[in-house]
Amino acid sequence: MRGVKVPKKEAEKVRKQLLELNLLDINFKVKHQGDFVIFPVKDKIEGFEIVETTFEKAIRRPQSxxxxxxxxxxxxxxxxxxxxxxxxxxxxxxxxxxxxxxxxxxxxxxxxxxxxxxxxxxxxxxxxxxxxxxxxxxxxxxxTETVHRENGIRLKLDVAKVYFSPRLATERMRVFEKTREGEVIFDMFAGVGPYSILLAKKAKIVFACDINPWAIRYLEENKKLNKVENVVPILGDVRKVAGQIEADRVIMNLPKFAHEFLREAITSVKRGGVIHYYGFSHEDNLFDEHIEMIERVAEELGKSVKILEKRKVRPYAPYQFNIAIDFVVF
Ligand SMILES: C[S@@+](CC[C@H](N)C(=O)[O-])C[C@H]1O[C@@H](n2cnc3c(N)ncnc32)[C@H](O)[C@@H]1O
The missing domain is CATH 3.30.300.110 (Met-10+ protein-like domains)
Structure with missing residues (x-):
């Protein structure tokens, strides 16, 4: 069989080149010979030392x-x-x-x-x-119970009893990066705590509310699992606690219904505080309707808002996106 012989120190660079050129024969094992490496190749290639040799068959594990x-x-x-x-x-x-x-x-x-x-x-x-x-x-x-790792934390949860999506890990990290040391956070729809537990690393205190008793039960467990003490789990309808909290940052991760809770969010944030709002939208009109609603509710409460960032978080159905809007309340 035909092989390309290269010095060991150049092997990785050449392997990548051969792969890019679709010349590396992955059905055979690479051969090591002293200070040289010999790659099995499908065809002739110029600019390299070509040798005739035998290669062992590679046992390829299925990738999918x-x-x-x-x-x-x-x-x-x-x-x-x-x-x-x-x-x-x-x-x-x-x-x-x-x-x-x-x-x-x-x-x-x-x-x-x-x-x-x-x-x-x-x-x-x-x-x-x-x-x-x-x-x-x-x-x-x-x-259905498992422990999921993301963003350096461990989350115990039951996939049949609580909401959890691993696809939001990057979004949660984005919010973590925006969070400043010592903030008061209000996680209105906390679930088992993927935001709350992560943000607790920077925050002074995190108020974490959820209406699902199973979510709050796992949130309590996740506090222990991650040795986090500054998260206050609150079981119940967020409408009952909103307005009693004065947060620097509010997280509204209930995209389907977040618009119904804007009043609660806006009355729970300090002047100059930030709200992370989530929604679902058609690709033809990703942000305008949500922003109009945010501005209208703020005005009704005698406040104003400044949009900081608007972005697509992930596709959620054909032509539909989960979107995020960050805004400050004055
Ligand atoms: C989309 S999940 C998000 C959970 C979590 N933030 C996460 O990222 O995995 C929304 C959560 O809001 C909770 N929820 C729905 N309506 C609520 C309400 N009125 N008050 C408090 N929690 C509510 C649900 O039980 C659910 O756990």
Missing amino acids: YREVVDIPEELFPLLPSSFDIIGDIAIIELPEELFPYGENIGKAILKVHKHIKAVFAKGSKVLGEYRVRELIHLAGEKR
């Missing part, structure tokens, strides 16, 4: 569950390319046609991703006040 899954060939195009991983639990969104093969799909995910212990399919949209979805067990352990 789609390489090992057992389903009828005509359904392959319907297989999702990705799924959510929360702790050691995978949650996949399957089209109806793939449900009869759910167990095979679950088993394929377990086979390729050794750290995943249970696989569920989304059984519904995120529903109701608690923002929880139905889940259908596909394979592995019949367990």
Whole structure:
């Protein structure tokens, strides 16, 4: 077989070049010979020392569950390319046609991703006040409790009882970076605490409210798990506590209904304080309607606002985005 022989110290650079040129034959193992490395190549290449040699066959681990899954060939195009991983639990969104093969799909995910212990399919949209979805067990352990790591913290939660999306980790880090030492934070819709526990590292105190008793139970556990003491969990409807808190920063992570809670948010923030508002929007009108609403409610309360930042957080449905608007209240 044909190989490209290079000194060890140049090996990484050459490997990248060969990969870019699609000349590296990944079905064979790279050979080490003294101070040299020999790469198996598919074709001749100029500018390198070419040698004839033998290579051992590479045992290539599958990179995706789609390489090992057992389903009828005509359904392959319907297989999702990705799924959510929360702790050691995978949650996949399957089209109806793939449900009869759910167990095979679950088993394929377990086979390729050794750290995943249970696989569920989304059984519904995120529903109701608690923002929880139905889940259908596909394979592995019949367990919905797990510990998820993100942004340097650990979050214990039950994927069937509370809302949690690993896709918001970057957004949470963005808010953490904006937070200044010693702030008073009001996390109006705290869930199990992915914002609250993270922001507590900088804040003086975090008031963390949620109406779902399971979320507050896990939030209490997550305080201990992360050795965080300056988070005050509040179980109940945020309407009952709003206005009693004077925060430097308010987080409104309830995109579906946040607009209904603007009055509560604005009356809970100090003059000059910041509100992180989230919403869902069609791509044709991402921010204007939300901003009009924010300005109207502020005016009704005799206040004014200044928009600091508006951004798409993530796609959420066809043509729909989860958006974030940061604004100051005066
Ligand atoms: C989209 S989840 C966000 C949870 C968390 N912030 C996160 O990032 O994972 C919204 C949360 O708001 C809670 N919730 C809904 N209505 C509420 C209300 N009126 N008062 C307090 N919490 C509420 C739900 O139980 C849910 O946990």
